[in-house]
Amino acid sequence: MGISRILIANRGEIALRIHRAAHEMGIETVAVHSTADADAMHVRLADHAVCIGPPAASESYLNTAAIISAAEITDADAIHPGYGFLSENARFAEIVEAHGIAWIGPKPEHIRTMGDKVAAKKTAGALGLPLVPGSDGAVSDFDEMRAVAAEIGYPVLAKAAAGGGGRGMKVVPSEDQLESLVRQAMNEAKSAFGDDTMYLEKYLGNPRHIEFQVFGDGNGNAIHLGERDCSLQRRHQKVFEEAPSPVITDEERARMGGIVADAMAAMGYRGAGTIEFLWENGEFYFIEMNTRLQVEHPVTEAITGVDLVREQIRVADGKALSVSQDELEFKGHAIECRINAEDPFTFAPSPGEVTYYHAAGGMHVRVDSGLYAGYRIPPYYDSMIAKLIVYGRTREGCLMRLRRALEETVIEGIKTNIPLHEELVREPDVISGDYTIKWLEEWLAKRET
Known part of the structure; x- marks a missing residue:
């Protein structure tokens, strides 16, 4: 049978982009939207539209139950997540597939592996990709951090394993500043991502x-x-x-x-x-x-x-x-x-x-x-x-x-x-x-x- 109706689990220009590609393939689309996006262009153009919650993304575009329900009531047989929101959420991908809906994205295990910076680096190294010199994985105490930093040479970059968008990152220019700057990065990561796991890598000056x-x-x-x-x-x-x-x-x-x-x-x-x-x-x-x-x-x-x-x-x-x-x-x-x-x-x-x-x-x-x-x-x-x-x-x-x-x-x-x-x-x-x-x-x- 193949894919005949795609639910677009996103908004804005990327939702419209997915709609256009689907229609050029003869595939129907379902737009899900928050109340704030009721007049959005992709909602107007889609074959079906379902309101999935109030403006806050946590209650609409990140609401797994509402999105799956929208797919079921509209008989969507695939979900495209676009980028952002749930696009790199391995659990969401698993739930989609568990409901017999095609997931237009990578296998959940690959999303999970590459979404964890430490696991991603190990995987990339095993696959032959060139790595920035740094810790083999997470570094848990300051003595270990000092040893790693001495080996790769200052300046080093302290990065949160769960980080993104520049949060949970600090450039450490010398050993005497290591502990204070890493603590700052850990606190930032803990508040932003709920995880203060850190790793160290060589800081590249002007790449x-x-x-x-x-x-x-x-x-x-x-x-x-x-x-x-x-x-x-x-x-x-x-x-x-x-x-x-x-x-x-x-x-x-x-x-x-x-x-x-x-x-x-x-x-x-x-x-x-x-x-x-x-x-x-x-x-x-x-x-x-x-x-x-x-x-x-x-x-x-x-x-x-x-x-x-x-x-x-x-x-x-x-x-x-x-x-x-x-x-x-x-x-x-x-x-x-x-x-x-x-x-x-x-x-x-x-x-x-x-x-x-x-x-x-x-x-x-x-x-x-x-x-x-x-x-x-x-x-x-x-x-x-x-x-x-x-x-x-x-x-x-x-x-x-x-x-x-x-x-x-x-x-x-x-x-x-x-x-x-x-x-x-x-x-x-x-x-x-x-x-x-x-x-x-x-x-x-x-x-x-």
Whole structure:
């Protein structure tokens, strides 16, 4: 029979993205939504819609019982979690499968393994991925931490095993500051994640953030779809992503891509995944794996021509990968700007009514967004309201097209970070591709003075 109706367990632009892919495959969609999202675009377009709770995510988009109930009453035979919310919750994936519903995502055991930073690092090392030098696993006392730090050399990075989004992390420059800074990281991790397990690794001074898109069929076949450079970040949150990376050669791509694809094949990995690395002085260092679709997946789609959401649905339906590694071609250059409802330079959130909206258009310009004039952006969720993705035959041409598309985009009634992007695409370092994960914060600090 195959998948015929997908419940989309998410909101915003990614819910709309999944809806579009499903409809292009002749598959019906079910939108679940909080009361705050009753007028959202994906809710309007879906074949069926079910309200699953009040605005708070804990009572709606994170409410497992409500989502499963919505799937059962609408006869949905698959659930796509998008990204964020329950997308990397292994228990939720298990519950979905226990109810006889197809889970459009990786196997629950892979979500669980790669979601634990210590287990992920051990697994990555066993699979042949290059690691940042550090502790073999969790470090439980300060004597052990001092010994590990002395071995790998200061500065070191103390990281919470359950951390994310930059929380539970501290850079320790010297031994005399080790205990106090690690305690701070532990307290932060305990309050944010309920788990203060820590591990140590070598602190890389000024790396780039480069990630590889991987895809497996769950039966031992896997491919890579090249890398994305996500180094323009603020507080560990990505702002601007591009593919391919300006610093990776075709030879490096083939070599590292082959390593990550082989690792996923050995795991028997199913669906979309992203293996994230720090890159410095020509060396890759594994940092984590995201067992889901990434926000920045459209730049990979642009340079490969592969619809990753369609591929996710196909694989969850038991079908083979639609493209082999030999068939994949990397063509041109793509850049994505995350457009957020926030002040462009103070970053204060700016929810409210969109009084006027005009999306950029033209050749090789893509806008993933659920915005429309009259839509009220709720204050309860992430501030990202649109993604502007442009493609060009060359990086220079891509940047020129991006400038034009940003100039053309009009969102009134709220503040957005479009002015930030307009400045960034005119910066010499961005134009030349000469930036690292520290560049944006340093640039913002200089701009304020």
